[in-house]
Amino acid sequence: MTPESFVIKADICYSETPRVLNTVQDGFLVCVKGRSAGVFRELPEQYAALPLLDCSGALAVPGLTDLHVHAPQYAFRGLGMDLELLEWLNTHTFPEESRYADLEYADRAYRRFVEDVRRGPNTRACVFATLHQEATVHLMDLLEVSGLCTMVGKVNMDRNSPDALREASACAAAKSTKSWLKEIKGRYQHTLPILTPRFIPSCSDQLMRELHMIQQIYGLPVQSHLSENQGEIAWVRELCPSSKNYADAYDAFGLFGGPGCPTIMAHCVYSDEEETALMKRRNIFVAHCPASNTNLSSGIAPIRRFLREGLSVGLGSDMAGGTHTSIFRAMTDAVQASKLRWRLVDASLEPLTAKEAFYLGTMGGGAFFGKVGSFAPEFEFDALIIDDSRYTSQGQSELEKRLEQTIYLSDERDIRYKFVQGRQIF
Amino acid sequence: MTPESFVIKADICYSETPRVLNTVQDGFLVCVKGRSAGVFRELPEQYAALPLLDCSGALAVPGLTDLHVHAPQYAFRGLGMDLELLEWLNTHTFPEESRYADLEYADRAYRRFVEDVRRGPNTRACVFATLHQEATVHLMDLLEVSGLCTMVGKVNMDRNSPDALREASACAAAKSTKSWLKEIKGRYQHTLPILTPRFIPSCSDQLMRELHMIQQIYGLPVQSHLSENQGEIAWVRELCPSSKNYADAYDAFGLFGGPGCPTIMAHCVYSDEEETALMKRRNIFVAHCPASNTNLSSGIAPIRRFLREGLSVGLGSDMAGGTHTSIFRAMTDAVQASKLRWRLVDASLEPLTAKEAFYLGTMGGGAFFGKVGSFAPEFEFDALIIDDSRYTSQGQSELEKRLEQTIYLSDERDIRYKFVQGRQIF
Numbered sequence: 001m002t003p004e005s006f007v008i009k010a011d012i013c014y015s016e017t018p019r020v021l022n023t024v025q026d027g028f029l030v031c032v033k034g035r036s037a038g039v040f041r042e043l044p045e046q047y048a049a050l051p052l053l054d055c056s057g058a059l060a061v062p063g064l065t066d067l068h069v070h071a072p073q074y075a076f077r078g079l080g081m082d083l084e085l086l087e088w089l090n091t092h093t094f095p096e097e098s099r100y101a102d103l104e105y106a107d108r109a110y111r112r113f114v115e116d117v118r119r120g121p122n123t124r125a126c127v128f129a130t131l132h133q134e135a136t137v138h139l140m141d142l143l144e145v146s147g148l149c150t151m152v153g154k155v156n157m158d159r160n161s162p163d164a165l166r167e168a169s170a171c172a173a174a175k176s177t178k179s180w181l182k183e184i185k186g187r188y189q190h191t192l193p194i195l196t197p198r199f200i201p202s203c204s205d206q207l208m209r210e211l212h213m214i215q216q217i218y219g220l221p222v223q224s225h226l227s228e229n230q231g232e233i234a235w236v237r238e239l240c241p242s243s244k245n246y247a248d249a250y251d252a253f254g255l256f257g258g259p260g261c262p263t264i265m266a267h268c269v270y271s272d273e274e275e276t277a278l279m280k281r282r283n284i285f286v287a288h289c290p291a292s293n294t295n296l297s298s299g300i301a302p303i304r305r306f307l308r309e310g311l312s313v314g315l316g317s318d319m320a321g322g323t324h325t326s327i328f329r330a331m332t333d334a335v336q337a338s339k340l341r342w343r344l345v346d347a348s349l350e351p352l353t354a355k356e357a358f359y360l361g362t363m364g365g366g367a368f369f370g371k372v373g374s375f376a377p378e379f380e381f382d383a384l385i386i387d388d389s390r391y392t393s394q395g396q397s398e399l400e401k402r403l404e405q406t407i408y409l410s411d412e413r414d415i416r417y418k419f420v421q422g423r424q425i426f
Numbered sequence: 427m428t429p430e431s432f433v434i435k436a437d438i439c440y441s442e443t444p445r446v447l448n449t450v451q452d453g454f455l456v457c458v459k460g461r462s463a464g465v466f467r468e469l470p471e472q473y474a475a476l477p478l479l480d481c482s483g484a485l486a487v488p489g490l491t492d493l494h495v496h497a498p499q500y501a502f503r504g505l506g507m508d509l510e511l512l513e514w515l516n517t518h519t520f521p522e523e524s525r526y527a528d529l530e531y532a533d534r535a536y537r538r539f540v541e542d543v544r545r546g547p548n549t550r551a552c553v554f555a556t557l558h559q560e561a562t563v564h565l566m567d568l569l570e571v572s573g574l575c576t577m578v579g580k581v582n583m584d585r586n587s588p589d590a591l592r593e594a595s596a597c598a599a600a601k602s603t604k605s606w607l608k609e610i611k612g613r614y615q616h617t618l619p620i621l622t623p624r625f626i627p628s629c630s631d632q633l634m635r636e637l638h639m640i641q642q643i644y645g646l647p648v649q650s651h652l653s654e655n656q657g658e659i660a661w662v663r664e665l666c667p668s669s670k671n672y673a674d675a676y677d678a679f680g681l682f683g684g685p686g687c688p689t690i691m692a693h694c695v696y697s698d699e700e701e702t703a704l705m706k707r708r709n710i711f712v713a714h715c716p717a718s719n720t721n722l723s724s725g726i727a728p729i730r731r732f733l734r735e736g737l738s739v740g741l742g743s744d745m746a747g748g749t750h751t752s753i754f755r756a757m758t759d760a761v762q763a764s765k766l767r768w769r770l771v772d773a774s775l776e777p778l779t780a781k782e783a784f785y786l787g788t789m790g791g792g793a794f795f796g797k798v799g800s801f802a803p804e805f806e807f808d809a810l811i812i813d814d815s816r817y818t819s820q821g822q823s824e825l826e827k828r829l830e831q832t833i834y835l836s837d838e839r840d841i842r843y844k845f846v847q848g849r850q851i852f
Contacts, residue, residue, distance in 0.1 A: 075819045078834030079827055081761075082779050297765040297777065323758075323834045332749075335507075337766075339723040344770050351723065353508050393501045401505055408504030408749045411837070 034422035063123025063382030065365030068316025153196025257282030292321025314365020460848035489549025489808030491791030494742025579622025683708030718747025740791020
């Protein structure tokens with residue numbers, strides 16, 4: 001089935017760069033075979049014959065990308081956040097994730113997660129599953145049916161975890177990862193595998209070597225966690241005494257970006273200049289997860305510094321360190337966290353603006369999927385049509401202001417239509 | 427009309443102290459003539475004849491109190507928050523508030539505000555209107571019809587404000603305040619006036635003296651702002667060179683609490699030990715507004731210190747420094763802000779727990795209205811019946827956990843019934 005071609009008439013907002021937001025009131029947004037053909041004030045003759053979806057008065061914005069989300073943590077979102085990372089993992093996360101050995105449990109829980117994301121504003125996501133092959137494939141099946149575009153990782157972990165949530169050996173982990181990759185080969189159109197070592201403390205050196213080989217053979221992208229919490233960083237220092245820093249511990253095994261190995265690292269709250277320089281050399285995508293970093297008392301990542309240094313940055317919900325899947329909420333959280341960091345920690349890094357946060361949640365994270373997160377020509381057609389009348393001001397007409405209110409105030413009820421790659425999700 | 431007497435069967439949660447949360451699964455909550463007669467595991471014989479509302483499986487919690495909210499700022503919530511307090515007031519707030527000279531505009535805007543609060547979880551609020559008598563009375567009329575219990579202030583301001591939003595003189599301000607009090611005398615059952623000097627920078631010494639006299643004559647409670655932002659504090663120091671601190675500038679005019687003058691001060695972000703000691707002596711209610719203090723880059727108030735020192739503390743939305751009226755959201759924000767303050771500023775003040783935030787948003791702020799914010803016997807019967815099935819975990823049964831998820835995840839859609847003083851709002 002080829003994606004449709006059509007035209008949407010609406011009030012259109014999309015980023016061109018972090019600081020340039022394009023807005024067109026009563027504009028025409030053209031989708032040709034799943035990609036944007038551009039945004040126009042008057043509809044060009046060549047598109048006049050396409051079907052027109054008239055959404056006059058509603059906002060059209062690109063779909064949002066969640067660069068870091070743990071699907072199996074959805075069931076306990078909003079719970080148990082009076083702990084810090086390592087204790088939280090042991091008390092809440094690991095016991096919950098071990099339940100995904102039970103496919104019936106996984107089915108019920110994953111259906112709720114997928115339905116939440118499907119109805120919300122995110123069109124793309126990079127997802128951690130658990131180490132269980134069966135449940136991970138089931139999650140991928142559900143995501144494929146949802147119409148969203150996602151990358152999903154069967155998690156690898158073979159040390160420092162409870163028995164029920166630890167692969168028996170590096171070798172067994174590699175074997176089950178290859179078995180998973182074999183099972184899903186050719187199975188999906190919109191759901192891709194991503195290699196997912198949980199984080200250094202959970203992965204033995206041998207496992208990292210095995211995963212590096214798999215990465216090389218299959219050419220998979222990679223996702224993991226980096227420098228989230230000071231206790232975690234101290235632990236990595238103990239576990240990898242020869243590494244210069246946490247990033248270097250991944251890099252030593254060839255699992256830290258570079259050509260042919262596109263990589264997302266979540267958090268980067270405490271990445272210093274040396275670590276940041278390595279992230280830049282390897283073209284790491286930073287998944288900034290402000291809600292989670294607050295809820296788990298981790299701290300606030302220096303996103304302004306990353307942007308100045310030209311790093312690739314997107315936003316993550318980090319469910320269930322975060323409580324909401326919507327990346328609009330992550331935009332709000334990112335702006336708020338940056339303000340407090342500026343006020344309380346470092347006055348040289350000025351706060352993020354709403355416009356910049358919008359960029360991060362659309363183009364910034366979208367870039368991990370290719371030309372995604374904008375309506376510039378050739379971008380894949382991920383779009384949200386949002387009725388903002390529930391919360392916008394009387395007589396408010398400036399599009400940039402309506403967008404700002406949408407970031408702060410909208411929820412899934414306000415989304416009238418949602419498209420991914422030109423496919424209508426609802 | 428006397429309030430009804432009835433019984434609700436539900437899963438009941440309410441605070442007894444900041445650290446003691448009472449929970450009763452499948453309990454009976456008894457309302458007799460608008461007040462709680464208590465919570466019971468088995469329904470006592472004496473109440474057996476009362477009508478029973480069976481809400482089995484749903485949560486019952488006390489209604490929430492918003493200790494600090496600006497009704498006329500509702501229309502521009504979620505807008506223009508890339509500024510700090512004083513610039514934000516001049517750029518956004520004052521121009522918007524001056525529109526309330528137009529009663530038609532005020533009617534449209536206030537209706538939206540009141541309807542939002544009516545449908546949400548707050549049952550009580552202390553509200554700033556504008557300086558306009560006509561629009562303020564109209565807001566009070568709308569609030570009275572809503573069934574909520576509120577205190578509303580016609581704002582006083584006679585200096586450092588634009589022409590359109592400045593009372594002509596202290597004398598004129600006093601006159602119009604008395605005219606307002608005369609107009610509303612005996613008009614409402616649930617809507618009370620509260621004296622509202624905007625903040626020291628907006629009020630001349632003469633105006634403060636006039637308001638003190640009005641306070642003495644009418645015995646009104648008082649609400650204002652205190653130590654929100656460093657630029658504001660420096661300005662107060664210039665304006666009141668003889669005052670020891672910002673609090674003392676109010677106290678010099680007899681408008682800072684004490685016997686017969688119950689007073690709310692919003693923010694208190696930078697209240698030092700000396701100021702805090704005066705707040706305690708005068709039994710000031712602190713309205714903690716974490717979202718606003720973040721959005722306007724003000725900082726984070728030391729709520730843990732206030733609680734240790736035995737101050738009265740409640741939560742405020744501070745619409746439109748904050749973006750959401752719901753005090754559940756303020757609870758989330760309060761916990762999050764306290765975690766960042768602990769991590770980034772002062773490790774001696776441990777974060778607030780969800781349980782403590784729940785106390786602040788119910789009993790803490792409710793105490794300004796009397797016996798409000800709990801289901802202990804004799805408390806006024808403000809209650810929310812919440813269907814938490816949309817977001818609670820599979821098989822989650824512990825009430826305290828369901829309450830925590832409700833704080834983080836619920837919205838107005840989940841409220842099935844709402845009562846204020848035993849009156850059913852919906």
